[in-house]
Amino acid sequence: MLTGEIRNKVDKIWTDVWAGGISNPLTVIEQLTYLMFIRSLDEKELENESFEAISGEAMPKIFPQDEDGQAMRWSKFKTKDSRVIYDIVGTKVFPFIKTMNGDNTTAFSRYMQDAMFLVPTPQVLQKIITGLDELYEHDIKDLDMQGDLYEYMLGKLATSGQNGQFRTPKHIRDLMVQLLAPTPNDKICDPACGTAGFLVSSAEYIRQNYESEMTSEQWDHFAGDMFSGYDTDRTMLRLSAMNLMLHSINQPNIDYVDSVSKQNSIASEYDIILANPPFTGTVDAESINDNLKIICDTKKTELLFVALFLRILRKGGRCACIVPDGVLFGSTKAHKSLRKELVENHQLQAVISMPSGIFKPYAGVSTAILLFTKTGAGGTDKVWFYDMKADGFSLDDKRSSIDANDIPDLLARFHNIEGEADRKPTEPSFLVDKSAIEANDYDLSINRYKEVVYEKVEYDAPEVIMNRLDGLNLDISAKMEELRGILGE
Structure with missing residues (x-):
């Protein structure tokens, strides 16, 4: 910051x-x-x-x-x-x-x-x-x-919020990369890449964890076709190309593509998807790729992009993406259809609820991270929910550094998911059975499953309180008389 x-x-x-x-x-x-x-x-x-x-x-x-x-x-x-x-x-x-x-x-x-x-x-x-x-x-x-x-x-651009062209904070990108833990053999894609922040964070993670043991073939893969990014803004693509080149990625597949349109026919291509797709606006219904409409017939970009992620992942491929909270509980047919697809036909692993100030000063929308694996044959058993309250920065427009930070706890718990089995819905993280999600019409909002414990407060009986008030009134009257006496002297 x-x-x-x-x-x-x-x-x-x-x-x-x-x-x-x-x-x-x-x-x-x-x-x-x-x-x-x-x-x-x-x-x-x-x-x-x-x-x-x-x-x-x-x-x-x-x-x-x-x-x-x-x-x-x-x-x-x-x-x-x-x-x-x-x-x-x-x-x-x-x-x-x-x-x-x-x-x-x-x-x-x-x-x-x-x-x-x-x-x-x-x-x-x-x-x-x-x-x-x-x-x-x-x-x-x-x-x-x-x-x-x-x-x-x-932030000086009047259209930044409308176009969705604000950068995902680096610590949130790094969190998502650490959740998926890519390897030197993976093919990684961001279909709404902007300045290629997710691809850069992935490259940094791979260097940090594998640099000393990577083979020459893996280094060639790293410098070339490991990283793919798509955007519809040539300025963003130039910034992406410069950013990636400075991180030793000389031949990335950065292309001008409207990701959810018929122009994009990519399917079953990538091992890892990391993305923060546009939240706002709709697209021309005529241009939307038909195979996305099968999953969710809508013009809303936040739904179409999740459907796209499922299509372009190979079987066994994993995704971490940011979605607005409306995706989790929206009641339209398209919202429910997409959530059912994730839960029934693939493996939905986690829903991480984030505080609404994460993207300030550009947007105050509440968001969540979805983590899922493409299987095409189900596999969702239990879904892990985490209620993130703090990310190490204040949640106002200034986003100043603070001590409160749930990210280390979140990562530790996600990578030891077996230890979460006995956690209660009253705690910040817990597991929810697929049957419970199905019974709730595939609602993925954490508030649907979280339980709030209210502390019982014991009050004195009314008669005791009234007696106490009488005593206070008598004391006040006595003090007033004493004060009048002093003033009359």
């Missing part, structure tokens, strides 16, 4: 760009992200050079080794005259990053082709470079800067 001080610095950079003549907020975001990417490339090259010097092992180079190539590095040009910087970035660095990942078949090259350098003047560019450098070096060295900064800047 960005502190108030960092937000002020970001606002200052934003104001400089706006004053320079760029008034479209999305264009500002794009231009700042390109420059963050250019800086990050140099950071990565410096890391490689440091590792090479220590280990003696040759590392691949990002920038050409000649004089012109080295002049394109952020650390080399940032202190030069503003007009020189503007010329280097506009005529050398920008064309370089648009073509740096080879032929046009790669996601990076495909979506960077129509990227444009639009910073209006050398003075504005120098202010941005100075501002970003100060942010990186003094404030946010160890944060997921590209994502956090993007998330903050997106």
Whole structure:
């Protein structure tokens, strides 16, 4: 999360760009992200050079080794005259990053082709470079800067909530990845990928847990077809491509696809789905893929995406997705049909209820995480419910860091589900039999099964209370008489 001080610095950079003549907020975001990417490339090259010097092992180079190539590095040009910087970035660095990942078949090259350098003047560019450098070096060295900064800047877009284009907080993404625990052999997809946050979190998890034991074939898989993401916004796809490339994923399958439309025919393809699909709006009924209508005949995107997840998972594939609470208890035929499909025809494993402030300041909607495995033959026996009350941050618009955090407990309990067998519905987590869910018309709201224990309060008999009041009145009268006596003296 960005502190108030960092937000002020970001606002200052934003104001400089706006004053320079760029008034479209999305264009500002794009231009700042390109420059963050250019800086990050140099950071990565410096890391490689440091590792090479220590280990003696040759590392691949990002920038050409000649004089012109080295002049394109952020650390080399940032202190030069503003007009020189503007010329280097506009005529050398920008064309370089648009073509740096080879032929046009790669996601990076495909979506960077129509990227444009639009910073209006050398003075504005120098202010941005100075501002970003100060942010990186003094404030946010160890944060997921590209994502956090993007998330903050997106709050300046009037349409962010309507389009569903706000980033899932990193700690929630990491939680969902840890729940599914992907392996180096899995194929992972986010069909509403935005800036590819879930794919990046998955890559970080695999590196952290398997890096030392991965084979060359697994590394090739990691750099290539392990990760897939789809979106209908080319700006998001460019940001995804840059984000993934910075995490050593050079050939991801990032594509322009309307995931729930007839244009998307993918089926039984992926081992892992991680997603936070759009909650709002409907889609054109004519464009919806017919095999999604079979599961739930609706135009609501939050239902169609869950049906899509079932279709594109292979048998045995697993999904962790965020849904608005309405999916859990909605009474329409489509809502009930989808929930019945999950419970009866696949293995629904968990419903994790999250507090309504998780996505503030962009949305206050109550949400839940659904975890399920595609089987095509049932398998739901008991469903685990968890009532998350705190995620380590305040639930107001500021989302300040706090001590209360249920996530460690949640993960420990989920990965020891046998230990939950004796938990009562009065506790934060418990198991519910499939028969109980079926009897409740497949309602998956935790409040349907949770029991609240009310503490019994014992009150004195009315006569005792009245006597006590009489005593108090007599005492007050005596004090009043005493006060009158003092005043009359």
